[in-house]
Amino acid sequence: MPGVLALLPSYAGLSDPVLDLRLACLDAVSWLGSDVVVVGDPQGCRVGHSLLSAAGVSRRDFVPPQPPEGGSYLVVGNGSARRSEKAPGHLDERSFAFDDGLRAALASSDAGWSDFALGDDLLASLDGIRELLGLLPAGTPAQVDYDDDPFGVRYWVMRWEWS
Amino acid sequence: MTLKLGRHHFPDDATIMMAIVNRTPDSFYDKGATWAEDKAFDRVAQVVDEGAEMVDIGGIKAAPGENISEDEEKRRVVDFVARVRSAYPSLVISVDTWRASVGRAVCQAGADVLNDAWGGADPELVDVAAAFGAAIICTHTGGATPRTRPYRVEYDDVVRSAIQDTVAYAYRAVAAGVDRRSVVIDPAHDFGKNTFHSLELTHRLGEMVDTGWPVLVSLSNKDFVGESLDLPVGSRLTGTLAATSVAALAGARIFRVHEVVETRQTVDMVNTIAGRRLPARAIRGLQ
Numbered sequence: 426m427p428g429v430l431a432l433l434p435s436y437a438g439l440s441d442p443v444l445d446l447r448l449a450c451l452d453a454v455s456w457l458g459s460d461v462v463v464v465g466d467p468q469g470c471r472v473g474h475s476l477l478s479a480a481g482v483s484r485r486d487f488v489p490p491q492p493p494e495g496g497s498y499l500v501v502g503n504g505s506a507r508r509s510e511k512a513p514g515h516l517d518e519r520s521f522a523f524d525d526g527l528r529a530a531l532a533s534s535d536a537g538w539s540d541f542a543l544g545d546d547l548l549a550s551l552d553g554i555r556e557l558l559g560l561l562p563a564g565t566p567a568q569v570d571y572d573d574d575p576f577g578v579r580y581w582v583m584r585w586e587w588s
Numbered sequence: 589m590t591l592k593l594g595r596h597h598f599p600d601d602a603t604i605m606m607a608i609v610n611r612t613p614d615s616f617y618d619k620g621a622t623w624a625e626d627k628a629f630d631r632v633a634q635v636v637d638e639g640a641e642m643v644d645i646g647g648i649k650a651a652p653g654e655n656i657s658e659d660e661e662k663r664r665v666v667d668f669v670a671r672v673r674s675a676y677p678s679l680v681i682s683v684d685t686w687r688a689s690v691g692r693a694v695c696q697a698g699a700d701v702l703n704d705a706w707g708g709a710d711p712e713l714v715d716v717a718a719a720f721g722a723a724i725i726c727t728h729t730g731g732a733t734p735r736t737r738p739y740r741v742e743y744d745d746v747v748r749s750a751i752q753d754t755v756a757y758a759y760r761a762v763a764a765g766v767d768r769r770s771v772v773i774d775p776a777h778d779f780g781k782n783t784f785h786s787l788e789l790t791h792r793l794g795e796m797v798d799t800g801w802p803v804l805v806s807l808s809n810k811d812f813v814g815e816s817l818d819l820p821v822g823s824r825l826t827g828t829l830a831a832t833s834v835a836a837l838a839g840a841r842i843f844r845v846h847e848v849v850e851t852r853q854t855v856d857m858v859n860t861i862a863g864r865r866l867p868a869r870a871i872r873g874l875q
Contacts, residue, residue, distance in 0.1 A: 431870065431875065436874050437866055438866050438868055439868050440869045443871070506875065578875045
């Protein structure tokens with residue numbers, strides 16, 4: 426899930442600009458179970474913790490490089506923030522191929538994806554995704570719950586399950 | 589404090605737009621534009637559409653003029669109140685009158701609030717409010733006779749006078765049986781006051797809010813705005829909204845207005861700045 430600050434209660438308005446995303450996130454974190462490790466950069470982890478709290482799910486903090494055994498992971502990250510003229514980072518045409526590639530890697534659990542340098546240029550949030558690609562068994566299929574860029578930032582809510 | 593305005597309730601953080609609807613041929617701002625009943629009814633429809641939660645229907649202009657009998661005042665407002673009540677069940681209906689007999693008639697017709705703009709000139713008005721479960725607006729006039737202009741009025745401290753008189757009136761209303769949640773105080777800008785008095789009341793409105801009674805302000809296009817900016821009626825909206833901002837920041841709850849949309853935006857913006865209201869929709873920088 427993406428680390429969208431608008432998901433935090435402290436940034437609530439009278440109407441919710443990210444309602445569809447919020448519902449998808451809450452549905453996904455509720456599915457995670459009772460013991461969840463949050464993976465992402467510090468800001469993203471705040472958002473992840475907040476959603477877990479909202480869903481009533483307990484969580485543990487992820488301390489690399491030794492991932493805890495068992496439980497579930499909530500990975501916070503997103504694609505390019507430069508997908509339109511009004512996007513936070515303005516338009517960078519490289520965003521589209523970058524996000525397509527990252528989405529394909531996530532959907533198929535391709536640990537060989539390595540476009541992190543371009544991701545930095547595109548303001549993508551990849552700390553958690555880097556960890557995720559290391560955790561996923563190769564070829565694990567993703568269920569894609571949300572896939573959109575309503576504010577010029579690519580958001581995904583995806584689920585993977587493996588034993 | 590939670591407000592109970594007749595049959596309507598408002599939570600602690602609600603602000604209310606009370607739109608002025610004149611059934612008069614000679615009020616200072618609209619100069620008879622809604623004197624005809626259908627025009628007044630159109631005005632109600634307009635302000636409801638603009639988001640007003642409340643209307644304040646008046647049958648006598650505040651300034652001196654032709655004597656209007658109780659019967660004539662009733663002819664102007666009672667049937668009109670009944671018509672508005674029937675058409676807009678969820679609208680709060682206030683009637684601007686100081687007369688108990690008129691208050692009784694409009695409450696029977698469905699009014700929720702008696703706006704006693706002349707500060708208790710008729711002592712039986714509170715009994716009418718109590719009998720009908722209506723709310724009452726307790727204003728400060730410094731003891732002015734209804735429909736008179738201030739002439740060389742002075743106060744040792746106009747804010748203290750306003751607090752003492754309106755709070756005393758509020759307790760008198762409660763003692764008469766009016767629900768405590770249905771009592772509102774109003775410093776009554778320009779009533780028994782010169783411009784300096786009204787400016788002082790605006791500047792120090794927080795002292796009235798601190799009494800704990802909900803505060804109504806009636807600032808719209810008044811002479812203290814006109815004299816402050818040297819502008820005639822018709823050119824006072826900006827000044828009115830500036831005064832509205834100050835009153836909203838101090839915590840006023842009800843705003844008696846001619847311009848509903850502009851005042852609502854002003855009050856909402858101020859209360860959002862003050863942290864009493866959430867932004868409508870915030871995404872900038874939070875994507």
